[in-house]
Amino acid sequence: MPPGRLVQGSRRLEPTASASASAHNGSDLPPYEPPSHPMNDAGRQALANLTNNNAEMRKYEDHLSKSSTYLREAVGAINDTLFARKSQLASKIEKRRGRGESEKGEHEAELEEYVNKLHGDVTHLTDEIEAALRQVIDYRAELQREKLVLGSVVDQVQSESSRWQRPLRKRKAAQRIGGDSDEEMGGVDDEPEEAEAVGAEDVAPLTGVREAFHKARESHTRQYRATSAYDRYASNNEYIAFKKMWHDAQHPEDQVPLPDASTWFDDQGRPIRDGAPGGDEDLIIEREVQDLTCKLTLRPLKEPYANQKCPHVFEKTAIMEYLRGTGGKAQCPVCTKELRIKDLYLDELTLRKVKRAARAARESEDRSSNADPDEQMDESVLVGQSTQLRSGRANNEVKQDDSE
Secondary structure, three states, rough: OOOOOOOOOOOOOOOHHHHHHHHHOOOOOOOOOOOOOOOOOOHHHHHHHHOHHHHHHHHHHHHHHHHHHHHHHHHHHHHHHHHHHHHHHHHHHHHOOOOOOOOOHHHHHHHHOOOOOOHHHHHHHHHHHHHHHHHHHHHHHHHHHHHHHHHHHHHHHHHHHHHHHHHHHHHHHHHHOOOOOOOOOOOOHHHHHHHHHHHHHOOOOOHHHHHHHHHHHHHHHHHHHHHHHHHHEEEEEEHHHHHHHHHHHHHHOOOOOOHHHHHHHHHOEEOOOOOOOOHHHHHOOOOOOOOOOOOOOEEOHHHHHEEEOOOEEEEEEEEHHHHHOOOEEEEEOOOOOEEEHEEEEEEHHHHHHHHHHHHHHHHHHHHHHHHHHHEEEEEEHHHHHHHHHHHHHHHHHHHHHHHH
């Protein structure tokens, strides 16, 4: 048998005219046939190298991580903008009503029309971003499945190679015991044909790498699709962070609690935009009072770092110094969970709250320091006039007393 032949039997297929033309054009491939002999050592090593190609897989994982981050930031940004415009409109309405005016002005009407359109656009974009994030999560799950699929194919190829070699070794051993040799067989080396005969009779048919790969991939894909939307997304850390960002942008001031993850999807796996439906108030998680101080330094947070073990947040430099001083891991300063440096990450949600609180403090300070000079002057004039009136009344009373 010629070396390297991987088709069944010794018969070679004669290419037809159409097949030759297709092969010449490079548009089609010949029909697939399973291998008649197992993959050699070089082939098995090349296949194993695919599963160990961590550099390329890391590049893909990095792209997926960046996509997730950009989508999370986008949903926060567009909903922040919508909330700011709604607040601007509400402020105008409040001022108008404070002046006792019932009809809205032209500028207010234009702003109201803009806000209504913006609300529709943001809602549509938010739905698209949410769907895109679920697709990114599906891609990441697919990447993890591919690793498992390749690993199972490598194991199967190795198993079939070992199973194929056992009867061959038995046949060679029997030939040596029986005194068979090349000289006795007329000097013709028929070992390949003998090996092929043994393989065909004593060993189960081989499964091609292509067949094994597609079979394993389909099996893992079916298992993934059979899982619920809750298992795929609502329990995924990237999706949870996305929901928190989205919810915080929609409710930055009124402290509306985030609905429980079990209410994020309906029975058909479709996302529920507003969380828990009516009647499920008992499923809502109570939000803790937001404390924007570090539990280690007792100072306001500037660069908040959370962890994957417990809900406590610390200043980056403080928690890093705390953990490095104990060999890279230690018990949480607040609870009993063990923390490690690799468990820490920038808490973007808390950072938003920190920036929002700082911005509110600056605006409050600016309002107090930049009060209307006319209002300040009017107030001083009124105070001066009232003082003069009180002084005048007192003088008149004194004069009356003297005259009496």
